[in-house]
Amino acid sequence: MQTLPLAQAFTLLEPGPVVLVTTHDGHRPNVMTISWTMVMDFTPVFAITTGPWNHSFAALRQQRECVIAIPTVDMLDTVVGIGTCSGLDTDKFVQFDLHSEPGRQVKAPLIGQCLANIECLVTDIIEPYCIVVLEAVAAHIDPLRKERRAIHAIGDGSFIVDGRKFDRRAMMASKLPPGV
Known part of the structure; x- marks a missing residue:
């Protein structure tokens, strides 16, 4: 095996998919790209990592809601x-011609061009790591x-796209929760 610089180790574990997170600060919507996401068990609870370096973080903290598109x-x-x-200085919905659709449970908009949208409430922010814990309240596909x-980010400016799907549901049936 060849040594990999530790600064690049995260590229081996970079999760996916890349998502768009919409917020609404009470005045206007915003959207940011996030590649650091995590599913928390088989429940509709997720986590994203972001922080004060992103303009949307203030809206997440104040409004306590978002949409994962x-x-x-x-x-x-x-x-x-x-x-x-x-x-802060760009209306991304206009700049990127995003079709904003109203959420049913939150003020943050859905993005019509996306495959799916998950409306979420912020349940916790784990400060030292800027991990935002989200509970889904509605989902749309x-x-x-x-x-x-x-799309899956490698973390170095390159991406991998989902490929062939392998079905092993029968083998895993005893481990899957009802309805999955």
């Missing part, structure tokens, strides 16, 4: 573009969307 590979350039500018491949 799941883009597909056909949106890759839009996703990267959203992640490389700030909502576009069953007619042809492109369904999610």
Whole structure:
């Protein structure tokens, strides 16, 4: 085996998919790109990592809600573009022609172009690590969307796209929760 610099170790574990997180600060919506996400058990509880360096963090902290929108590979350039500018001086919904749809449970908007949207409430912010714990209160998927491949960030400016799906549901049946 070859030595990998420790500064690059995170690229081996970088989770996925890359998501868009929308917020609403009480005046206007914003959206940011996030690649640091985590599913917490088989419940509708998730975590994202962000902090004061992102304009949306203040809205997350104050409004305690957001939407996790799941883009597909056909949106890759839009996703990267959203992640490389700030909502402080850019209306990203206008800049990237995002179709804002009202949430049913939260003020943060859904993104119509995305495969799925999950409306969430902030239940905790773990300060030393800027981990935002979210509980889903509604979920939406576009069953007619042809492109369904999610984007996974490596962390070095390159991406991997979902590929072939392998079904092992029968083998794992005893470990899966009801309804999954």
